[in-house]
Amino acid sequence: MLTRTLDLPTPLVLTPSRSLDGILARLCRDHPHLPGTIEELEADLAARDATPATFPPPGKRQQALALYGRGWLALLVPAPDARGYQVRTVTPLRFDDHHRLARGCLLLRPTAWTVRDTPPAHADTHWDRLTAEWDLLRKEIATKGHTAPDGREARHLDLLTKAVDTEHELQRERAAAARPFTYRDVLPTAHRATYTFVLHGRRFPAEDEVLRIGGEPALRGQVLSVDQRGARLTLALDRPVDWQHLPKQGELQRVENTTVHARRTDALTALRDGHTRNPHLLPILAGTRAPRPGAGTEPRRALRGQRNPRTQHDTSVLDQWQQAALHTALATQDLTAIIGPPGTGKTTVITELARASAGSGQRVLLTAHSNTAVDNVLTRLPADLVTLRVGPEHRVDPAARHLLLDHRATDLRQGILDRVGARLSAHTSGGPGADHWPKALYEAVGALETALGRERDARAALDEARRSVAGPAQLRLDRIAVRLSRTLDRRTRTADRLTKLTDLTNPTDLAEERPGWWRRRQLARAEKALTVYDEAIEQAERERRTAEDALDEATRDHPAVHEQRENVERAAREVTRWRKEAEYAEAPCRALLAPVGDAPEDLYEFARWTRTAHPLLAARRTVLAQWRDDVRAANGQLHAELVRYAHVVGATSSGSAGPALLTGVEFDLVVVDEAGQITTADALVPLVRAPRAVLVGDHRQLPPYADDETVSRVHAEHGPDAAELTVRSILELLQDHLPDTAVAHLRTQRRMPREIADFCSKAFYDGQLLTPAPPDPGSTSHPHHSANPRRPHTTPLEIPDWPTLTPLFRTPLALIDTCDLPPTDRAESGDPRSRVNRAEADLLAALARRCTADDEEWAVIVPYRAQAALIRNLLKDLPPGTGDIATVDSFQGGERDVILYGFTRSNPSGAVGFLDELRRANVAFTRARRRLILVGDFDTLTRATDEGFRDLARALREHTADVGELLPSRDLEARLGARTA
Structure with a gap:
C-alpha cells in the first residue's frame, strides 16, 4: 500500500453536523464496538500515531475527506472559511472502503484532534496541502506496478475511447435536436417507478430511448414499450416517484444515455491506468500477448462425471464438447472463449461453470447482452448458492425476480424475523409473569x-x-x-x-x-x-x-x-x-431457562446456576427484541450483507457496473454470455472486475447493433479501425488471434431437426455442426451425424424427440415460393428502411392461424419492422399470447417449435438490402425446434445482386428440394383451403 505521511503544524478541528448525534447513536447501537459520540471519535483519533485519509473517487463529492478509524469511516467536509472540518456522517467500513484504502492513503499527523462547536480563529484545514499531496499519491498509485501501454495497446485503447466518445456525442446532438413528445395524461402501473404516458399526436420514441420529463431534470427514465395504436408509452424512471408528484400534462424530452457512457468510460479509464483485476486484459485485447495456458488444476470431477459435493449435480450429462469447454473455462488463468452455434448447450455449460466455480468458493459475475440470457442461467443454479440478480425489475423474467436484491433482502429479512421470533418465543415461553x-x-x-x-x-x-x-x-x-x-x-x-x-x-x-x-x-x-x-x-x-x-x-x-x-x-x-x-x-x-443451556440436575446447583442464567436470559431477550425491531427497519445493511456473501451476481453487461453496493466488490471470475453481440467497449464494463474471464457466444450470429450514422461518423473522424470496434463484437475480434488453448468449441446441437441443421451447418458453420442420429430400435448407442467424415462420431446423451408432423407438410423444412404469383402481386413496397410485402404477409398470417389451430408454439419473424407490424395487424384478432411476431434482430436468442420466416424482398433488380448480412439468415433459420417454413420470392432471391446471398438462396432451394418440400404459393393456398374446408 502506498502512503504519504503529512506532519501538520496545528490541530485539526472537527465540528459535528446537526444530524451527527443521531447517526452515531444508531451506529453504536448496531455496532457496539464503534464510537457512539463525537467525543469517543475524538479519543479514537487522538490514540493513533497517524490517521489514514483518502479523497472520494472521481465523480463523487470532491470537497470531502474520508478518515479511517478502527472499523469506521468518517466523511469530513471543509468549512468555507478553511478553519475546520464538519463531520457529516460516520459509517462502518465496507468493501469499497477497504479496497480504496489498500491502494493508497495519506497518513495525517496533526498536533492534535479537537472537537469544537466553532473552530478558533487560528485553526486551519491545510486543505491545499492535502489535495496537493493526494494528487502526487494518485500519480504514484497509477504508475505502481503498471507498465504503460505499448504503441499497439495505446492505439487500441485510443480507438476504443474515440469510438465511445463519438457515439455519445452523436446521441447528445440527436437529443438536443429532437422535438419533444407531448403527453396529456399519466397512468400508474403495477411496477414501482413505472408509469404510462398518454401521448398527443402520432410520433413515438423507440424502445430503450431515455426521456426526461420537461421541467424536471431529475425525472428521467427508459422507454419500456410503445403502444402506437393507443398512443401510449411506458417509462421506467430512474427512481421511485409518487404518482401525485408527476405533472399530468407536459413534454417528454429526449436525452442522451449518460449512464452507459459513464460506465464505458470508467472501464476504459481502469484499463488505461492499470486498475483492472486482470493486468493482462489490455495486451490480450490488443493482440500483443496471448492468454496464459490453463493451469488445469480446477475440479476435474466435472470431466469424470462425478458429483460436485457442494451442489450435488451430476456433470456426466454434458457431451464431450461441453465437458472439454467446461474444463478449459475452469482452468483459465486470463481469458477463454467458448464458441457454440445455436442449440449446442452454451447455457448448460455456463450454468455448470458458475456452479463449479461458486461451489469451490469463487465469486462469479455473470453477464450477458440480454436480460433473458442472464435469467436463463440464474434460474438453473442450485438454491444453496447465494445468487443475486442486479437490474430493473421490469426487465427481469418473473421466474428470476425472487433473485433481485430487493426481493432477496425481503426474504432474508423475513427469514431472520421468523427465526428471531421463534427464539424470542422460546425465551418468553413461560408467559408474561414467568420471570x-x-x-x-x-x-x-x-x-x-x-x-x-x-x-x-x-x-x-x-x-x-x-x-x-x-x-x-x-x-x-x-x-x-x-x-x-x-x-x-x-x-x-x-x-x-x-x-x-x-x-x-x-x-x-x-x-x-x-x-x-x-x-x-x-x-x-x-x-x-x-x-x-x-x-x-x-x-x-x-x-x-x-x-x-x-x-x-x-x-x-x-x-x-x-x-x-x-x-x-x-x-x-x-x-x-x-x-x-x-x-x-x-x-x-x-x-x-431451557434456551440458555444445560442446567444442573441437583436442586441447589440449579438454584446457583439460575442466578447467572436468568440475567443472561433477560439480556438475550432484550437483544433479540432489539434485533427484531432493527431487522424490520433494515434495508441498506441487509443489501450489503447479501452482496458480501453472494456466490453469483447476474446482470447485463452494461448493468454490471451497478448498483452502488457492487462498487469495490471483487469477483474471481466473470462470464460474458452472448459475447458475439457485445462490443469491446460494453464487454469491458464487466471484464475489468475479475482476474479471469470466459466469453461465450457465436460470432456467426448477428453482430452488435450500430446505426449507420454512428458508424459513418466514427469512420470519417477516426478511420476504419475505430469503426470496426462499433460493428464487430469482442468475440469476433478476439477469436482471430486467440490460441487454440484459449478457445473451446461446442459442436453438437439438439435443437433443430436434421433437415434444418444440415443446411445451417454447411451454410454457416463450415460443416462442423453435428446433429444426433435418430434412435435406432434395439440399439443403446446412436452416433452423431457429422458433415466432416474425418471427425470422430460421438454418442449423444439426449436425442430430441421430433414429433409427428401434421399433414400440411411432410418434412421439418418447407419453402413456399411466391414467384408463381404475378410480379405486381408479389412485389415489395415501402421505403428502403421500411419494406413490406402484402403477399408474403397474407401467407405468413394464414400459416400462423393454421399453427394456432394445431395448437403449435409458433413465431413469425421477418427482417423489417414494417412487415412485422403489417402481420401483427392481420393477426390482431388472435388471443394475446397466441404466438410471437418479431423482427429477426429482436428475436435473436429466442426459439419456438415452428418458425415462419418471410424474406420480404421481391423486385426485378434482385436488390436484397441488409439481407446481404448472412448472419441475419443464420439467426432466422436456427430458431426452429421442430419446423422451419420459409416464404419468399426465389426468383428475386436467387438472382440477388449480392453474390453471397445469391449463393445462399440457391443452395437453400436445392437443399429443400432434396430433403424438404418446395411448394408454390398457390399450392399452399390450396392446401390451406382444403384444410379449412
Missing part, C-alpha cells in the same frame, strides 16, 4: 437452607440433652457407634482390595507376574474377611438399635429432652415445607 419463578426459587432455596441449618442445630441440641441425662445408656451407644464406624471402614478397604484382585487386566499385577496360586489365596482371604465384616456389621446394627431403644426409654419423659424433640420436629416440618416450595418453583424455572 417471577427464578425469584421464587431463590427465596425457597434460601429458606430451605436456613431450615436445614435449624434442623441440624435442633438435632445437636437433642443429642446434648439426651447425653446430659442418659448416663451409661449414652456411653454404650457411643461405643457401639465407634465400633460400627471402624468396621465399615475396614470392610470398604477389603472390598476395594477384592476388586483389584478380581480385575485380571490390572497393569500392576501383570507387571509383577505373580503366579495364579498366590492370586487365588489372596482372593479367598479377602472374601473370608468380607464375610466376617458383614457379620460384625449386622451384629453392631442390632446392638445399636437396642441401645437406642434403651436410651429413648431412659430419656423419654425428661422435660429437657421432650422440649428438644419438639424443636427437631418443628424444624423438620419447616424443611419439608420449603423443599416443596423449591421443587414447585424448579419445574417452571427449568422450562423458562
Whole structure:
C-alpha cells in the first residue's frame, strides 16, 4: 500500500453536523464496538500515531475527506472559511472502503484532534496541502506496478475511447435536436417507478430511448414499450416517484444515455491506468500477448462425471464438447472463449461453470447482452448458492425476480424475523409473569437452607440433652457407634482390595507376574474377611438399635429432652415445607431457562446456576427484541450483507457496473454470455472486475447493433479501425488471434431437426455442426451425424424427440415460393428502411392461424419492422399470447417449435438490402425446434445482386428440394383451403 505521511503544524478541528448525534447513536447501537459520540471519535483519533485519509473517487463529492478509524469511516467536509472540518456522517467500513484504502492513503499527523462547536480563529484545514499531496499519491498509485501501454495497446485503447466518445456525442446532438413528445395524461402501473404516458399526436420514441420529463431534470427514465395504436408509452424512471408528484400534462424530452457512457468510460479509464483485476486484459485485447495456458488444476470431477459435493449435480450429462469447454473455462488463468452455434448447450455449460466455480468458493459475475440470457442461467443454479440478480425489475423474467436484491433482502429479512421470533418465543415461553419463578426459587432455596441449618442445630441440641441425662445408656451407644464406624471402614478397604484382585487386566499385577496360586489365596482371604465384616456389621446394627431403644426409654419423659424433640420436629416440618416450595418453583424455572443451556440436575446447583442464567436470559431477550425491531427497519445493511456473501451476481453487461453496493466488490471470475453481440467497449464494463474471464457466444450470429450514422461518423473522424470496434463484437475480434488453448468449441446441437441443421451447418458453420442420429430400435448407442467424415462420431446423451408432423407438410423444412404469383402481386413496397410485402404477409398470417389451430408454439419473424407490424395487424384478432411476431434482430436468442420466416424482398433488380448480412439468415433459420417454413420470392432471391446471398438462396432451394418440400404459393393456398374446408 502506498502512503504519504503529512506532519501538520496545528490541530485539526472537527465540528459535528446537526444530524451527527443521531447517526452515531444508531451506529453504536448496531455496532457496539464503534464510537457512539463525537467525543469517543475524538479519543479514537487522538490514540493513533497517524490517521489514514483518502479523497472520494472521481465523480463523487470532491470537497470531502474520508478518515479511517478502527472499523469506521468518517466523511469530513471543509468549512468555507478553511478553519475546520464538519463531520457529516460516520459509517462502518465496507468493501469499497477497504479496497480504496489498500491502494493508497495519506497518513495525517496533526498536533492534535479537537472537537469544537466553532473552530478558533487560528485553526486551519491545510486543505491545499492535502489535495496537493493526494494528487502526487494518485500519480504514484497509477504508475505502481503498471507498465504503460505499448504503441499497439495505446492505439487500441485510443480507438476504443474515440469510438465511445463519438457515439455519445452523436446521441447528445440527436437529443438536443429532437422535438419533444407531448403527453396529456399519466397512468400508474403495477411496477414501482413505472408509469404510462398518454401521448398527443402520432410520433413515438423507440424502445430503450431515455426521456426526461420537461421541467424536471431529475425525472428521467427508459422507454419500456410503445403502444402506437393507443398512443401510449411506458417509462421506467430512474427512481421511485409518487404518482401525485408527476405533472399530468407536459413534454417528454429526449436525452442522451449518460449512464452507459459513464460506465464505458470508467472501464476504459481502469484499463488505461492499470486498475483492472486482470493486468493482462489490455495486451490480450490488443493482440500483443496471448492468454496464459490453463493451469488445469480446477475440479476435474466435472470431466469424470462425478458429483460436485457442494451442489450435488451430476456433470456426466454434458457431451464431450461441453465437458472439454467446461474444463478449459475452469482452468483459465486470463481469458477463454467458448464458441457454440445455436442449440449446442452454451447455457448448460455456463450454468455448470458458475456452479463449479461458486461451489469451490469463487465469486462469479455473470453477464450477458440480454436480460433473458442472464435469467436463463440464474434460474438453473442450485438454491444453496447465494445468487443475486442486479437490474430493473421490469426487465427481469418473473421466474428470476425472487433473485433481485430487493426481493432477496425481503426474504432474508423475513427469514431472520421468523427465526428471531421463534427464539424470542422460546425465551418468553413461560408467559408474561414467568420471570417471577427464578425469584421464587431463590427465596425457597434460601429458606430451605436456613431450615436445614435449624434442623441440624435442633438435632445437636437433642443429642446434648439426651447425653446430659442418659448416663451409661449414652456411653454404650457411643461405643457401639465407634465400633460400627471402624468396621465399615475396614470392610470398604477389603472390598476395594477384592476388586483389584478380581480385575485380571490390572497393569500392576501383570507387571509383577505373580503366579495364579498366590492370586487365588489372596482372593479367598479377602472374601473370608468380607464375610466376617458383614457379620460384625449386622451384629453392631442390632446392638445399636437396642441401645437406642434403651436410651429413648431412659430419656423419654425428661422435660429437657421432650422440649428438644419438639424443636427437631418443628424444624423438620419447616424443611419439608420449603423443599416443596423449591421443587414447585424448579419445574417452571427449568422450562423458562431451557434456551440458555444445560442446567444442573441437583436442586441447589440449579438454584446457583439460575442466578447467572436468568440475567443472561433477560439480556438475550432484550437483544433479540432489539434485533427484531432493527431487522424490520433494515434495508441498506441487509443489501450489503447479501452482496458480501453472494456466490453469483447476474446482470447485463452494461448493468454490471451497478448498483452502488457492487462498487469495490471483487469477483474471481466473470462470464460474458452472448459475447458475439457485445462490443469491446460494453464487454469491458464487466471484464475489468475479475482476474479471469470466459466469453461465450457465436460470432456467426448477428453482430452488435450500430446505426449507420454512428458508424459513418466514427469512420470519417477516426478511420476504419475505430469503426470496426462499433460493428464487430469482442468475440469476433478476439477469436482471430486467440490460441487454440484459449478457445473451446461446442459442436453438437439438439435443437433443430436434421433437415434444418444440415443446411445451417454447411451454410454457416463450415460443416462442423453435428446433429444426433435418430434412435435406432434395439440399439443403446446412436452416433452423431457429422458433415466432416474425418471427425470422430460421438454418442449423444439426449436425442430430441421430433414429433409427428401434421399433414400440411411432410418434412421439418418447407419453402413456399411466391414467384408463381404475378410480379405486381408479389412485389415489395415501402421505403428502403421500411419494406413490406402484402403477399408474403397474407401467407405468413394464414400459416400462423393454421399453427394456432394445431395448437403449435409458433413465431413469425421477418427482417423489417414494417412487415412485422403489417402481420401483427392481420393477426390482431388472435388471443394475446397466441404466438410471437418479431423482427429477426429482436428475436435473436429466442426459439419456438415452428418458425415462419418471410424474406420480404421481391423486385426485378434482385436488390436484397441488409439481407446481404448472412448472419441475419443464420439467426432466422436456427430458431426452429421442430419446423422451419420459409416464404419468399426465389426468383428475386436467387438472382440477388449480392453474390453471397445469391449463393445462399440457391443452395437453400436445392437443399429443400432434396430433403424438404418446395411448394408454390398457390399450392399452399390450396392446401390451406382444403384444410379449412
